[in-house]
Amino acid sequence: MRYEITPDLLTGNHLIDSEHKQLFEAVNRLLESFSNKSEMGKNAMTTAAAFLESYVDKHFGHEEELQKKYQWREYDTHHRFHEEYKKILREIIRQIPESGPEIEDMSRLNVHVVRLITHIRTMDKRLGTFIQTQEENK
Numbered sequence: 506m507r508y509e510i511t512p513d514l515l516t517g518n519h520l521i522d523s524e525h526k527q528l529f530e531a532v533n534r535l536l537e538s539f540s541n542k543s544e545m546g547k548n549a550m551t552t553a554a555a556f557l558e559s560y561v562d563k564h565f566g567h568e569e570e571l572q573k574k575y576q577w578r579e580y581d582t583h584h585r586f587h588e589e590y591k592k593i594l595r596e597i598i599r600q601i602p603e604s605g606p607e608i609e610d611m612s613r614l615n616v617h618v619v620r621l622i623t624h625i626r627t628m629d630k631r632l633g634t635f636i637q638t639q640e641e642n643k
């Protein structure tokens with residue numbers, strides 16, 4: 506199964522939407538690497554995991570810059586979600602045993618991705634709509 510940005514997950518903000526697509530690609534690459542137990546698979550996993558962590562940091566940073574720029578009233582709650590999300594993502598990745606990922610690791614990651622999907626559907630979409638209205642009223 507691959508994650509993809511379906512139309513209902515679009516926020517209407519070009520930067521946010523294209524970064525969400527990249528982010529899902531990074532998740533897909535990491536999950537794919539889980540099924541390859543060879544040494545090459547392990548290297549691919551380390552690279553994919555490091556990329557995902559840094560991409561999430563970068564993307565959340567961009568979203569928060571936009572929120573500050575437009576003085577979005579939900580900034581504090583949104584920021585708290587991002588911080589917690591990054592922390593748990595790191596924990597999930599750190600928990601993966603040396604011997605390679607177990608089914609539990611894949612399951613924990615999937616649960617965490619679903620949490621992000623819910624976040625996109627609610628907080629990110631509200632933000633996207635707000636930015637659009639601000640732009641239209643300029």
Ligand SMILES: [Fe+2]
Binds near residue numbers: 583628
């Ligand atoms: Fe967000």
